[in-house]
Amino acid sequence: MEDQEILQRIKKRDERALEYLYKKHYKMMLNMVVKNSGSEDEAKDIFQDALIVFWEKVTGEAEFVLSAKLSTYLYSICQNLWRKELERKTRNSGEMVENSEVIDHDREERENIIQKCINSLNESCQQILTLYYFEKMSMGEIAELMGLSNADTAKTKKYKCKQELDKTIKLHYQAGDFLD
């Protein structure tokens, strides 16, 4: 597959393009991480994260243009992510600085509640909210992808799903005393 074809596929949210890139460039990224003090599992993790970053860039920016070969672009994302990871490891292996990492338990709890509430939605609600808020697709595109009659139908469905999610989260927040 040519770079442009891959980009087009990702713009259409075809996840197989991501899988193709993963298989095609895995060894290159593995070499980079392993040669720089990493393990194979770390390489896998970093490359998966890099591909998701790439996916978000392509789907999130309407005018996204590759400034280099796709493999070079992915390699540089991997390099940056791995550099950050090495810095984080170095920080953690150094002397512990008091209060360097204050764990916000409330925040963690709130994030858990949100994830639970998202998972409790039915599949089509999860899909439409993901397509709108993460994939940043228009209502027309969502309607086409989900087989809904038109953009207005998609908009109504998205509104109802979001309302349901908000309501469930607020109920859980109240129970956990998170709301002011």
Place this chain on the structure above:
Amino acid sequence: MTNNAKEMLDNYLMGKLSPEEVSSFEELLKSDPKLANEAILQKDIIEGIAVARRAALKARLNNIEIPKAAWYSNPKTIGFGVGALAFVLIAFLLLPTKNAPVPVKEEVISTAPTFTEKETNTEVITQSEAPQNEKAPKEAVASTSKPKVVANLEKPKQANVTAAAEPTIASASDNEDGVSKKSDEVEGMNTPNTSASGPKTLNAETISDNPTFNYHYKRNDTRLTLYGNFSEKTYEVIEINGKNGTTFYMYHNGNYFALPTTGSEVKPLSPLTDDATIKKLANLRKRK
């Protein structure tokens, strides 16, 4: 909060407001603590949706089987690799020439038939004694007195002789030959099985536009449903008849997949990683 305000907040967080609208909305946020709190909550929810989606994408990538790095790519394993090579060499020199067949690893597929040396011999005799005439051996093999002719991964060459020579025949007797190989283009793929020893033929269909399943499959005794794009690269179903029944594998785009039954459940297609099985399946394919 009014629906209008909710929509405004949503558009603000999604970056859909003009610079002027952003300025005036931010003024509103400063003067309305309730709205400001709602904005924080909505921002967290949108981030939560992103977190869930990233996790799903990551899980999908994580399910892709990639062969482990070659031992020689890591200096730490070179010593081990050399040692293993020496061990194999010594074992080869010391063992008698009549090697026992290597069993198929259980982890490859739970329903894989057990292959024994005895069965292997039976198969070899059946094949070697088979006359060149095309019809006669098939009828003999399909007879009820000998319903369980072994599909032979240990001796793929023999097992594959008849099937490979006549890949377009998908009759029950052909299935009983041991291994028959089919593709979505091979004539007779949908021929119903008439063997008394259980189902041997799968009706295959592909669904390329399922929004949820991509590169997944569902299989029962008679039907195989493949989800994903199988139109660009032809897939091939490899059927192996063994002591414990028929086992199906698939070849697609350079990978081999085990296809155990899933009932009504749809499962992801994960490439096999066991080198020995892959090699044997590749040998079967070569003899097409």
